[in-house]
Amino acid sequence: MKVSLVSCDTYPQCYERIKKSVDLLGGITAFINKGDRVVIKPNFVSRKNPDEAATTHPDVIRAVIRLVSEAGGEPIIAESPGGPYNHAALKSIYSGCGAGRAAEGTNAVLNYDTGFRKVMLPNGQTIKSTTVINPVLDADKVISVAKLKTHAMTAYTGAVKNLFGCIPGTHKAELHFRLDDRDAFCSMLVDLYEFINPCLCIMDGVWGMEGDGPTAGVNRHMGVILASANGHALDLAAAHIIGYSSHEVPTLKNACDRGLIPRTAQELEILGDSLSEHMMPDVVKPESHFNLLRLLSLPPGLNKKITAMLSASPKPDIEKCVGCGECMRCCPPGAIEMKNNKPVINEGKCIKCFCCQELCPKKAMKIHRSVMNRLMLKLLK
Ligand code: SF4
Ligand code: SF4
Structure with missing residues (x-):
């Protein structure tokens, strides 16, 4: 090959x-x-x-x-x-x-x-x-x-x-x-x-x-x-x-x-x-890479709160967001609503596809990891 x-x-x-x-x-x-x-x-x-x-x-x-x-x-x-x-x-x-x-x-x-x-x-x-x-x-x-x-x-x-x-x-x-x-x-x-x-x-x-x-x-x-x-x-x-x-x-x-x-x-x-x-081993990985559910090979179907603590999710940066609504239009399960011209994400509906992050024209949709996720990853290192 x-x-x-x-x-x-x-x-x-x-x-x-x-x-x-x-x-x-x-x-x-x-x-x-x-x-x-x-x-x-x-x-x-x-x-x-x-x-x-x-x-x-x-x-x-x-x-x-x-x-x-x-x-x-x-x-x-x-x-x-x-x-x-x-x-x-x-x-x-x-x-x-x-x-x-x-x-x-x-x-x-x-x-x-x-x-x-x-x-x-x-x-x-x-x-x-x-x-x-x-x-x-x-x-x-x-x-x-x-x-x-x-x-x-x-x-x-x-x-x-x-x-x-x-x-x-x-x-x-x-x-x-x-x-x-x-x-x-x-x-x-x-x-x-x-x-x-x-x-x-x-x-x-x-x-x-x-x-x-x-x-x-x-x-x-x-x-x-x-x-x-x-x-x-x-x-x-x-x-x-x-x-x-x-x-x-x-x-x-x-x-x-x-x-x-x-x-x-x-x-x-x-x-x-x-x-x-x-070789460029220091290339920075996306925040979503540090997803403890995957790193620990935990089974799917865990409690939603535990899932949210251990994985990465999209989170709008309100300062950078211009309210264009592109994230809402591209969200496959319709997990985003615009309220006061800013996106609000329904965590329960979000499938973590990161289309909103990919298509935001202002780089305003960030990938967020919980404090618990960061702490646990530090402990595991
Ligand atoms: S696509 Fe980006 S700039 Fe547009 S509403 Fe969503 S987060 Fe804001
Ligand atoms: S990650 Fe996917 S499902 Fe979740 S809010 Fe963004 S576009 Fe919607």
């Missing part, structure tokens, strides 16, 4: 470095044939300036467009971000995240087809059907172009989680609601990845995000590009260099349990640089 690992300090270098990472895997023509319609799926989680390091950088997308074009493919940039999936939302995301700049002067097109279709996943372990956006279903090939980040709900977000953005708008919230257990949700992500089966995955790790990702963390220079034909393997290597073991990232644990990848990054065939050259 091959993963290429190449240093890349700045975005202006990235075409050459991404080309090198793909050449190590056999070159772009090993993945793309002349005339292929190729969906390039970036991580445009929400409208963010590329400098915030929450989204795939436009220079990385431009480099992938160039590679696809050189192989004779027809690149299409497609994303279904958080929130509604319509023409206006796509226009806003593309302009905010720099997709227009990435495609300028190339043969790439930005997808504005907001249609989707139901698909069956006969081999799915958690879902047997779902809906997927038209451009992905109509493409000959898909390339997942992910961003190296921590994630409040899934610990880490990479090539596999990136494909959740192939599910149209509000259908994502339905899945969060239906699969309110983190492991079940991540098993669904593995089902979805296996169904879409991208031909190539590339990771923008030039600037990544640590702390309370995927949008409210802190950007951090990581200086690396990864590529692989296998998104699980790429994620195993990328998660390893930022200090996660496979059992700490539920999509990886699930892929290991299914026998799709080995349990450790050392068992992968790493091409280019070595893993040890890029």
Whole structure:
């Protein structure tokens, strides 16, 4: 299982470095044939300036467009971000995240087809059907172009989680609601990845995000590009260099349990640089990582008060909150009410999906751990 690992300090270098990472895997023509319609799926989680390091950088997308074009493919940039999936939302995301700049002067097109279709996943372990956006279903090939980040709900977000953005708008919230257990949700992500089966995955790790990702963390220079034909393997290597073991990232644990990848990054065939050259074990984990329910492997279904004491929850920072209501609109179980123009969370309804934290445009939805949680963790150390 091959993963290429190449240093890349700045975005202006990235075409050459991404080309090198793909050449190590056999070159772009090993993945793309002349005339292929190729969906390039970036991580445009929400409208963010590329400098915030929450989204795939436009220079990385431009480099992938160039590679696809050189192989004779027809690149299409497609994303279904958080929130509604319509023409206006796509226009806003593309302009905010720099997709227009990435495609300028190339043969790439930005997808504005907001249609989707139901698909069956006969081999799915958690879902047997779902809906997927038209451009992905109509493409000959898909390339997942992910961003190296921590994630409040899934610990880490990479090539596999990136494909959740192939599910149209509000259908994502339905899945969060239906699969309110983190492991079940991540098993669904593995089902979805296996169904879409991208031909190539590339990771923008030039600037990544640590702390309370995927949008409210802190950007951090990581200086690396990864590529692989296998998104699980790429994620195993990328998660390893930022200090996660496979059992700490539920999509990886699930892929290991299914026998799709080995349990450790050392068992992968790493091409280019070595893993040890890029280790960043001090990357800050999200607050939700320090969830005693998981760290102590306590069974689900405990008393609600004990659960609240031992896990992390979203909590609005009233000073920073501008009362836009985005958190309320995106909350899958409807656990948020706006009172006096500020969000109030119903703890009993909250499923800890952290969509509110992910989509808050002002980083005003914090991840909160109780004093008891902090104290107990200190005692355990
Ligand atoms: S999304 Fe953020 S800024 Fe908007 S109401 Fe919720 S917490 Fe406040
Ligand atoms: S309050 Fe936030 S974390 Fe809780 S269910 Fe709603 S969106 Fe998810």
